[in-house]
């Protein structure tokens with residue numbers, strides 16, 4: 001029997017690039033066939049150099065050219081990893097991807113949403129839940145991944161060396177390493193059967209920014225401190241940098257409500273990563289130890305949770 005074909009959408013982004021790296025040995029050793037999508041020729045060339053089949057996919061083309069514009073990317077695919085970016089267009093993009101996957105006979109979709117209460121009123125969290133509901137209605141096999149705040153976002157909190165700037169006051173958000181999200185996704189994509197119909201909240205631990213600044217001080221052996229800033233500062237910086245104002249207003253609301261205590265993280269979620277992958281989740285301390293260089297030198301941007309990732313490819 002020929003190996004299953006896995007298509008990674010968002011392969012150039014934070015989670016997707018980690019997922020491609022994780023699945024490369026499976027591809028190279030013939031356990032599955034890896035295909036990935038991008039709109040960017042430079043990124044396509046780099047992935048092809050690693051032996052990955054690259055397909056062009058711009059989900060926005062479905063709006064102007066119909067579903068047939070995106071269907072070819074899904075042809076012959078058995079399993080899809082579906083991720084969208086930090087943009088209100090995520091709704092139409094995800095719908096087009098699900099419709100195209102169904103039309104092309106895909107068997108299973110692994111979708112990246114967000115960790116949130118089922119009855120959340122945070123607007124973009126609700127969008128993710130509506131996408132999940134649409135996937136369920138499609139009849140496709142599916143697994144929902146629901147990550148907490150990415151630990152990788154913390155590097156964007158470094159403006160002045162030694163100072164972490166963030167927008168949630170003294171609240172204690174949940175955190176997850178992107179590599180662990182990729183690890184869970186890879187486990188499901190290798191063998192979706194046991195994970196069909198399941199939803200996984202992904203988080204390693206909760207910590208305030210003051211606690212993280214203290215950890216950083218320990219790891220880098222010099223003092224760090226947390227500086228609390230207004231969520232509007234985040235919004236203004238992101239919109240100035242070209243991010244979608246509709247999506248970023250939602251993120252500003254997350255910060256406001258995390259800070260005022262009206263947004264509570266789901267509980268009972270810290271064991272999921274180990275339960276799925278068999279490996280313990282990366283703790284914040286381990287993450288900072290493995291990624292010292294992100295915090296040891298140059299200033300980042302004034303942005304953090306849910307901000308667009310720097311490109312990795």
Ligand SMILES: NC(=O)c1ccc[n+]([C@@H]2O[C@H](COP(=O)([O-])OP(=O)(O)OC[C@H]3O[C@@H](n4cnc5c(N)ncnc54)[C@H](OP(=O)(O)O)[C@@H]3O)[C@@H](O)[C@H]2O)c1
Pocket residue numbers: 009010011012013014015016037038039040043057058059060083084085086093112113114115146147148149150153305306307308309310
């Ligand atoms: N940051 C957080 O703390 C956090 C927490 C929980 C959940 N999330 C969720 O994680 C997701 C973002 O993950 P990420 O950080 O890995 O994203 P990312 O780094 O911003 O990457 C986005 C990817 O989407 C692709 N893409 C964008 N527009 C596209 C289009 N029109 N057609 C096809 N592909 C398109 C891009 O591909 P090309 O540019 O190569 O075409 C890129 O690879 C969001 O859904 C967000 O809500 C984030």
